[in-house]
Amino acid sequence: MRHRSLFLTLLSATIVFGAWEIAGRVPVSFAFPTFLESMAAFWVLIVEGTLFTAYAETLKPLVVGVTISAFLGIGLGLWIGLSEKIDWLISPIFVVMQTAPLAALIPLLVMAYGIGLTSKVFVVCIMAMPVIVLNTSGAVRNTPASLKEMGHAFLGSRSDIILKIILPAASPVIFAGLRLGISAGFIGAILSELKITPTGVGDIITFSRSIADYPTMYAAIMSIILLAVLFLNVLERIEIFLFGGNNKGYVSE
């Protein structure tokens, strides 16, 4: 089973990278480097240490923003899901946040908070939080009523019912929201570096594009994707650790 999934991963990676290599050799566009050129540039970024200094910058708004979004998002989602009044009051904000054109909001953020870390954290949060909040609140609201009733009948306190019934029941959907939210947070972090001030990885992208060093630009983009995949894997581990076998399907008619 494990071997097979590893094999499939390798197979799909080979297909994607092979197609990239071929498309780069054709070439599709002179601004589209081959896979091997990009990997070479990636190697240079690592050896010269540029990538690490860049990530030291980029990770700051990313980690701060994603952490805030995760904790605040799940907390708010829980609160919204448990109370209809709060839902009515707060949910619309996140629906608007999710649909707002972020690029148009950035100048406003810069005006209010300057070009420093605060604005970038805001961008990450605006990208990451809505889906976490909306998924959490939806999942909490959809906890089977009969399970809550059972907890009540067997004398569970309100916190028992939340911790032992509602959260575990909602956890698969909450984690799906976290995955989407964190991916969006990555996009937000890079977007903020491209649109506010070019620092970190955003700087590598902007600079290498300006001097037409496309392999380096693609290497930088690749590194983000790689990091995001790594992050999501860690998240999956956390989910399995916290809620082991919660994906057991629902058994009630």
Add this chain to the structure above:
Amino acid sequence: MTKSTTNIEHAVTVRNVHKNYGDVQALENMSLDFPRGQLTSLLGPSGCGKTTLLKIIAGLLPATSGEIIVNGTPVTGPGPDRAFVFQDFALLPWASVLRNVAFGLELRGVAKSEREAIAEKYIANVGLAGFENSFPHELSGGMRQRVGLARALSVDAQVLLMDEPFSAVDEQTRRKFQEDLLGLVKNENKTFIFVTHSIEEAVYVSDQIAILLPRPSRVSEIIKPSGFRHKSADHIRRDPEYLDIVDNIWASLRSYVE
């Protein structure tokens, strides 16, 4: 004096209970006594308010008016004196059979080793020994129902509220369960309130049968089969009194079906 004698006689008293869901009147002026240590069935057509009455007794739903008295105290919410067996089982899908059965005790703060020992005993009692570490999705409907039953038994409440606990099992298993239930009533010294659709089942297991009318529901008749209770399981189903009661109930319910 009168009060204390009724308390000893009746574990649960339902007095003038009305229940409205918005415009829908589910129960109308329902009054009913549940004798201690006996099994009372609620029998009536679908949608007549049996689950509603059971949940009001459990303290899960407020009555619109009227009162429920359990062991002399009016019900204001769920309590340790009552345990519920749910029509849809209400098992935690992510928890093993052992944790599900022990869950009522877990919510009461009983230590892990102690509650698991109790749960194991009741798992064996309902015939699920060996399935302690299975998950609900790995069990058949009838087995899930037994998990719900074991959970209710393990909190050792005096009153057991059972909402169609045998609805998901085949006829053979059902007969086996009915016999087991008679054993429980005899040995556990608990008061059972039992909802069923089946006339035969009600007559077979009950000390008292309350026949409910369709919405808005009242008690139309109370029947107390007594003549064949002492007979062995096989003989009951051939007992003339048993057959007569089944026929009579069918005669009085038939008009509502037509």
